[in-house]
Amino acid sequence: MELKRVVVTGLGALTPIGNTLEEYWEGLKSGKSGSAPITYYDTEKFKTKFACEIKNYDPQNYFDRKEARKLDRFTQYALISSDEAIADAGLDLNALDKFRVGVIWGAGIGGLETFQNEVMDFAKGDGTPRFNPFFIPKMIADIAPGNISIKHGFMGPNYTTVSACASSANAMIDALNYIRLGYCDVIVTGGSEAAVTMAGMGGFNAMHALSTRNDSPETASRPFDVTRDGFVLGEGAGALILEEYEHAKARGAKIYAELVGGGMSSDAYHMTAPHPDGIGVVRVMENCLRDAGMKPEEIDAINTHGTSTPLGDVAELKAISQVFGEHAPKININSTKSMTGHLLGAAGAIEAIASILAMKHNLVPPTINHSTVDENIDPKLNLTLNKAQPRDVRVAMSNTFGFGGHNACVIFKKIS
Structure with missing residues (x-):
């Protein structure tokens, strides 16, 4: 089929x-x-x-x-x-x-x-x-x-x-x-x-x-x-x-983007804390890439779950480095929660919309309020800090994780 x-x-x-x-x-x-x-x-x-x-x-x-x-x-x-x-x-x-x-x-x-x-x-x-x-x-x-x-x-x-x-x-x-x-x-x-x-x-x-x-x-x-x-x-x-x-x-509709893939996984670790090595996050992004039929090097931008918690941010970025390897520093990574806060059950939706709009306007929104480097985070990663960055975003990923170890990931692609 x-x-x-x-x-x-x-x-x-x-x-x-x-x-x-x-x-x-x-x-x-x-x-x-x-x-x-x-x-x-x-x-x-x-x-x-x-x-x-x-x-x-x-x-x-x-x-x-x-x-x-x-x-x-x-x-x-x-x-x-x-x-x-x-x-x-x-x-x-x-x-x-x-x-x-x-x-x-x-x-x-x-x-x-x-x-x-x-x-x-x-x-x-x-x-x-x-x-x-x-x-x-x-x-x-x-x-x-x-x-x-x-x-x-x-x-x-x-x-x-x-x-x-x-x-x-x-x-x-x-x-x-x-x-x-x-x-x-x-x-x-x-x-x-x-x-x-x-x-x-x-x-x-x-x-x-x-x-x-x-x-x-x-x-x-x-x-x-x-x-x-x-x-x-x-x-x-x-x-x-x-x-x-x-x-x-x-019907002659305008098309913002194609939703090409979705992935899910479970941390199976703790009610509220992420696995410190980001095992479930690694798997959800791999599952999403597989579902979309895409290679890691095709991703231009990732809107992270990025909640501003001490454990969660580090675990997610470690997982991104593991999944994307040498391509990871070439990705525009951001967290729009720095601006909107965490909308809980609505977070995935508004962040997917942010990813789609970044593709439409070729501009990645910033991660605001950053002033002090965390030594636990790979300094080579581009976290789109404090100011929006122009970029031709052809493929964008959005990550969303929930208490209970629920992980979900979606990928959008520009229509050629």
């Missing part, structure tokens, strides 16, 4: 450095930091008092008041980004066979704010279980793709992938394979997350996972820098329209 080709025909983004795709790219290329003091709640008693929130966001600019009350923010973000991607793709919804259009979405946590607020309200009462009837449908992680499908009438595969921070990368790989195998013509994929809440921040603080650089939040996410002290929590969504190549050509 000959596998069908899969291309990207639409993009949408709602991120801490831009509320549209265009704004997101402007933020990326200029090295904008999305980290700032938290505005959602009083942080006085919290160890970390900052995060990468969506800026200037009012749900009533997108939804009526009644509808917004039925949707957790992670679902709101999903609907907004997917609407932008559908419009960007120029899809004529009336002309599509909607039984062949699916929605495969990623979310690592889902409606955490809804869960938090409902349980806190219950705890204030007399013990009688009085819950909002929308509590469960607002909270469950699969509700985002459900709402996207309901809005547009898409009746193909519809579900959420949950693999912590690898969730939306896994969603893209599933979508890739459904189209490759001929089951769908179009799939809306990506991911969303809205975990900047008291429960989210408190939980990650208890794990010692977050930066506590409260005196300088805008520089707190500093991947590869020796002074890094943890990740900065972010929120938002990224959406991609994946489409079968001949289907896209037949």
Whole structure:
């Protein structure tokens, strides 16, 4: 059976450095930091008092008041980004066979704010279980793709992938394979997350996972820098329209790139820490290259998982050096989490979009906030530090890893 080709025909983004795709790219290329003091709640008693929130966001600019009350923010973000991607793709919804259009979405946590607020309200009462009837449908992680499908009438595969921070990368790989195998013509994929809440921040603080650089939040996410002290929590969504190549050509669609491969692996090592030798990361990149039918020397750029944690950054770069060997110093390596923070289940989606935009504009976004060299990192690697670098990016890889040892990797290629 000959596998069908899969291309990207639409993009949408709602991120801490831009509320549209265009704004997101402007933020990326200029090295904008999305980290700032938290505005959602009083942080006085919290160890970390900052995060990468969506800026200037009012749900009533997108939804009526009644509808917004039925949707957790992670679902709101999903609907907004997917609407932008559908419009960007120029899809004529009336002309599509909607039984062949699916929605495969990623979310690592889902409606955490809804869960938090409902349980806190219950705890204030007399013990009688009085819950909002929308509590469960607002909270469950699969509700985002459900709402996207309901809005547009898409009746193909519809579900959420949950693999912590690898969730939306896994969603893209599933979508890739459904189209490759001929089951769908179009799939809306990506991911969303809205975990900047008291429960989210408190939980990650208890794990010692977050930066506590409260005196300088805008520089707190500093991947590869020796002074890094943890990740900065972010929120938002990224959406991609994946489409079968001949289907896209037949309707005259613009094509951003071809999704040529996806790889997965497991560390099988620890609940939260990466394997120090990056064994699982080595395997996921090798699997992805094999799936794409590519050699290591064909890769021009890698958007790393690069969370700004002491262990994770070193393990990933060691793995890159092992997989790519002499070619590794020739690759533009970066971490856009230095700007957006870590969007958990949405990270794979917005970072894949960053890779695609780097290809479109021949410009690799920077890894910002770097000042001090880490002696555990190979100095020959080009980490695209502090300033965007022009480059003809023909093939780009994006890495995403999650708690539990979940590893996912995707490769995009320019259409010749």
